[in-house]
Amino acid sequence: MTPGRKDLSELSDTQLAAALGAGEVDAMDVLYQRYGGPAFSLAVRILGDRARAEDVVQEAFVRVWRRVGSFAADRGSLRTWLLTVVRNCAIDNLRGSGREREELELQVEVRAEGEGSNPWREVSRSLERQAVRDALDALPRGQRQALELAYYGGYSQQEIARMVNAPLGTIKGRTRLGLEKLCSYLQGRGLIDGD
Numbered sequence: 001m002t003p004g005r006k007d008l009s010e011l012s013d014t015q016l017a018a019a020l021g022a023g024e025v026d027a028m029d030v031l032y033q034r035y036g037g038p039a040f041s042l043a044v045r046i047l048g049d050r051a052r053a054e055d056v057v058q059e060a061f062v063r064v065w066r067r068v069g070s071f072a073a074d075r076g077s078l079r080t081w082l083l084t085v086v087r088n089c090a091i092d093n094l095r096g097s098g099r100e101r102e103e104l105e106l107q108v109e110v111r112a113e114g115e116g117s118n119p120w121r122e123v124s125r126s127l128e129r130q131a132v133r134d135a136l137d138a139l140p141r142g143q144r145q146a147l148e149l150a151y152y153g154g155y156s157q158q159e160i161a162r163m164v165n166a167p168l169g170t171i172k173g174r175t176r177l178g179l180e181k182l183c184s185y186l187q188g189r190g191l192i193d194g195d
Contacts, residue, residue, distance in 0.1 A: 009030050031082070143177055143178030
């Protein structure tokens, strides 16, 4: 950090939005540090492709930078607003023109034949993704819903409690139990190590 400059990482989301609106470039770094992970996870969940998700997240952060004036703290959190922008960008990406789809298909073919291509790694990742889906499907509805909203939707536990009209303690319990069951399921299949 440059001497004499304040540490933007300590700002609340509302203050961070104001810093973005004032054109402080460092505020964009802080925003990405806070919410880049959930944004990427959401984009991957919607698109099913990490490379496309990276592009979508970059596009979403550019949109946020350009349109930060439309953020209203009284209508929701900065995180929720950002993730809505990511969701919209991902859906726009899915609806792309036929020409874009052809270009994407060509890029996939080129990448598959390129140096470093490892089909076994892709098969392994696919099996791991399926195991996680199976583990989620095996959870009771409330636990699955809490985890999906948190990890794929990017919502906080407080936001989930409001959305499903349940006490915050209930959501915390469902999340904890769901994670424990997921961990046990994945350990039983040798996908994660037990400590």
